[in-house]
Amino acid sequence: xxxxxxxxxxxxxxxxxxxxxxxxxxxxxxxxxxxxxxxxxxxxxxxxxxxxxxxxxxxxxxxxxxxxxxxxxxxxxxxxxxxxxxxxxxxxxxxxxxxxxxxxxxxxxxxxxxxxxxxxxxxxxxxxxxxxxxxxxxxxxxxxxxxxxxxxxxxxxxxxxxxxxxxxxxxxxxxxxxxxxxxxxxxxxxxxxxxxxxxxxxxxxxxxxxxxxxxxxxxxxxxxxxxxxxxxxxxxxxxxxxxxxxxxxxxxxxxxxxxxxxxxxxxxxxxx
Amino acid sequence: xxxxxxxxxxxxxxxxxxxxxxxxxxxxxxxxxxxxxxxxxxxxxxxxxxxxxxxxxxxxxxxxxxxxxxxxxxxxxxxxxxxxxxxxxxxxxxxxxxxxxxxxxxxxxxxxxxxxxxxxxxxxxxxxxxxxxxxxxxxxxxxxxxxxxxxxxxxxxxxxxxxxxxxxxxxxxxxxxxxxxxxxxxxxxxxxxxxxxxxxxxxxxxxxxxxxxxxxxxxxxxxxxxxxxxxxxxxxxxxxxxxxxxxxxx
Numbered sequence: 001x002x003x004x005x006x007x008x009x010x011x012x013x014x015x016x017x018x019x020x021x022x023x024x025x026x027x028x029x030x031x032x033x034x035x036x037x038x039x040x041x042x043x044x045x046x047x048x049x050x051x052x053x054x055x056x057x058x059x060x061x062x063x064x065x066x067x068x069x070x071x072x073x074x075x076x077x078x079x080x081x082x083x084x085x086x087x088x089x090x091x092x093x094x095x096x097x098x099x100x101x102x103x104x105x106x107x108x109x110x111x112x113x114x115x116x117x118x119x120x121x122x123x124x125x126x127x128x129x130x131x132x133x134x135x136x137x138x139x140x141x142x143x144x145x146x147x148x149x150x151x152x153x154x155x156x157x158x159x160x161x162x163x164x165x166x167x168x169x170x171x172x173x174x175x176x177x178x179x180x181x182x183x184x185x186x187x188x189x190x191x192x193x194x195x196x197x198x199x200x201x202x203x204x205x206x207x208x209x210x211x212x213x214x215x216x217x218x219x220x221x222x223x224x225x226x227x228x229x230x231x232x233x234x235x236x237x238x239x240x241x242x243x244x245x246x247x248x249x250x251x252x253x254x255x256x257x258x259x260x261x262x263x264x265x266x267x268x269x270x271x272x
Numbered sequence: 273x274x275x276x277x278x279x280x281x282x283x284x285x286x287x288x289x290x291x292x293x294x295x296x297x298x299x300x301x302x303x304x305x306x307x308x309x310x311x312x313x314x315x316x317x318x319x320x321x322x323x324x325x326x327x328x329x330x331x332x333x334x335x336x337x338x339x340x341x342x343x344x345x346x347x348x349x350x351x352x353x354x355x356x357x358x359x360x361x362x363x364x365x366x367x368x369x370x371x372x373x374x375x376x377x378x379x380x381x382x383x384x385x386x387x388x389x390x391x392x393x394x395x396x397x398x399x400x401x402x403x404x405x406x407x408x409x410x411x412x413x414x415x416x417x418x419x420x421x422x423x424x425x426x427x428x429x430x431x432x433x434x435x436x437x438x439x440x441x442x443x444x445x446x447x448x449x450x451x452x453x454x455x456x457x458x459x460x461x462x463x464x465x466x467x468x469x470x471x472x473x474x475x476x477x478x479x480x481x482x483x484x485x486x487x488x489x490x491x492x493x494x495x496x497x498x499x500x501x502x503x504x505x506x507x508x509x510x511x512x513x514x515x516x517x518x519x520x521x522x
Contacts, residue, residue: 171349178327178347179370179418189370193357 058243066240079245083214083225084252086142090149091210091256095203097150098157105158106165106191107183123159127152128216135220145217145225152213153206160205164198165191200264207256211249275302276422276454277326281335283479284321295321297479298335303422303456305340308448310457310465313475314517319458322480323347323424326456339422346420346453348428352411354399360410361386361395367418378417385413389447404432405440412444416451423448423455429464438498441468445497462517466509467500474516484516 010018040060046052047059054062070076105112131148138144168191176186218227226245233241284296295318303309313319324330326337327347339345346367354363364382368374386392389409399407408428415423428444429437445468448455459465465472466488474484490503500506 169353171351172353172355174329175347175349175353175366176370177329178345178349179367181370185370189366190355193355196357 055237056239058239062240063244063247066238066244070241079224079226079229080248080252082142083218083227083249086145086149086214086217086225087210087252087256090146090213091153091203091206093146094150094153094157094206094210095199098154098202099161099199101154101158102161102165103187105162107187112162119155119159122155127155128212131213131216131220135217140221140223142221145214145221148217149210149213153209156205156209157202160202161195161199164195168194196267197264200260200267203260203263204257207253207260211253215249276305276307276340277303277337277456278340279322279335279337282322282325282332282337283334284318284325284330285333286321294479296332297481299475299481300335301473301482301485303454305454306452307471308445308455308457308469309471309473310459310469311473311475312459312462312465312513312517313480314477315460317475317478318480319460319475320426323426323456323458326422326424344418344420344422346415346418346423348411348415348423348425350427351431352399352404352407354407354410354414356399359396359398360391360402363399363410364413364417366414371418373418381419382413382417385416386410389413389443403436405436405443408432408440409443409447412447416447416453421454423453425455425457427459428457430459430461437464442496442498462510462513463501463506464497466506466513467497472509472513474513477518484513486513 043052043057044060047054047057047062067076070079105115128148130151131144134147134151135144138147172190172194173186176190181189214225215227215230218225219231222228222231226249229245230242233239233245279302280300282296282299283294286293286295299322301309311319311322321330325332326339327345354360355366358366361382364386365374365379368378368382383392383395386395389412391406391410391413394402394406399410402410411428429441432440441464457465457468469488472486472488473482474486475481476483486509488509490500490505492499492503
């Protein structure tokens with residue numbers, strides 16, 4: 001039932017209830033922040049007090065100094081930029097091609113039945129195992145890294161999106177058919193719009209997977225990027241670089257994930 | 273009066289690995305123009321298959337059927353199936369959009385229908401904001417928008433609770449009469465069938481055959497589905513059809 005004036009008057013009990021919810025939310029959030037701060041402070045103190053060896057474990061202050069140094073020479077931005085570029089391109093290609101292949105498999109049942117066992121095997125195969133082969137084929141360059149990122153995310157995209165397509169209520173398809181709709185109209189009017197939630201959840205999985213592909217690619221290609229910085233730093237015992245890169249990766253992944261959440265809110269207004 | 277829909281010796285079978293299921297066997301009946309016919313039968317007797325066949329979604333395995341002036345068929349399903357990501361207005365236009373008939377006149381007609389049947393101010397609402405009865409009305413407008421000659425109704429009220437069901441079937445029955453549409457309703461609800469239709473066709477257990485056909489004549493003035501239930505003949509029809517349906521509760 002539709003109520004226009006549902007929220008006009010709020011009773012005192014309702015106010016108290018809302019206040020309680022808000023208070024709990026604040027408590028959770030502040031505990032999260034405190035925990036993070038405590039972790040870094042403890043790390044810093046432990047290194048200063050000699051409980052851990054800062055040469056092996058690094059410490060927040062040394063990481064900040066390393067960051068300032070590298071930021072001033074501009075080398076930091078270069079590494080971040082390259083990793084970000086490779087990840088975004090790999091991620092977009094994985095999502096776009098994965099969705100297109102899922103559409104093809106939905107369209108043609110014969111092809112989807114034939115390819116099913118191969119997809120299942122490919123899905124369980126660790127795609128990073130293919131990275132050395134890709135590098136041999138495509139060369140020791142950025143293309144190989146993007147291809148590795150694409151490989152890590154495409155199979156799971158195909159499986160997730162196709163599964164979403166196949167779980168759409170058959171009667172909604174029947175509805176389009178009763179109006180004399182074609183298969184293409186079934187796709188554009190029902191299957192695709194109804195699958196936006198599925199595609200967005202595939203995007204969320206793909207953020208992490210694309211980073212895995214890119215970092216493994218950078219480990220192997222070893223020219224630039226945060227993955228390169230991690231490998232190179234660990235080889236010359238510059239653990240400040242290694243730890244800094246890991247933390248930067250965490251921040252980047254978090255930002256990309258949040259961007260997808262924003263996208264979700266924009267596209268899925270009808271679900272709220 | 274010419275017959276709008278005619279079925280001759282129709283059989284419908286479904287095939288699966290475990291075997292063949294005959295849903296409908298040697299079924300013949302016809303529906304006149306402007307008539308409201310209701311098909312009742314025990315559940316699972318193949319009633320819906322008949323509508324799917326008339327809509328061209330499945331083929332009969334034997335026999336043939338004809339639909340006079342086979343221009344347009346409107347099909348209403350068991351649930352409203354409004355697309356959640358579209359507004360009520362955009363849902364109502366879905367059929368026109370698919371048939372590429374979004375002309376200014378047709379759009380105006382959708383607007384009129386929405387206004388006429390009390391959804392005018394909910395045009396821009398999402399389906400989730402509407403009650404079950406309103407959603408069902410929106411689904412009917414979506415069906416009427418393409419100006420069908422024949423309406424096929426596949427238990428369109430079965431997903432609603434009893435009270436909503438009574439008022440919605442009353443509303444929708446009245447709308448269909450007012451728009452002078454030929455309608456074939458499939459139902460397992462005997463009182464719904466009697467209250468709405470001009471004729472009731474009773475089917476047997478699967479494979480479905482015609483068991484009896486009743487012309488419903490009720491002595492009420494200004495017959496609406498709701499008033500029909502008050503007619504003195506109502507319970508006689510009910511008892512008769514109930515016996516024919518031969519429902520065993522063990």
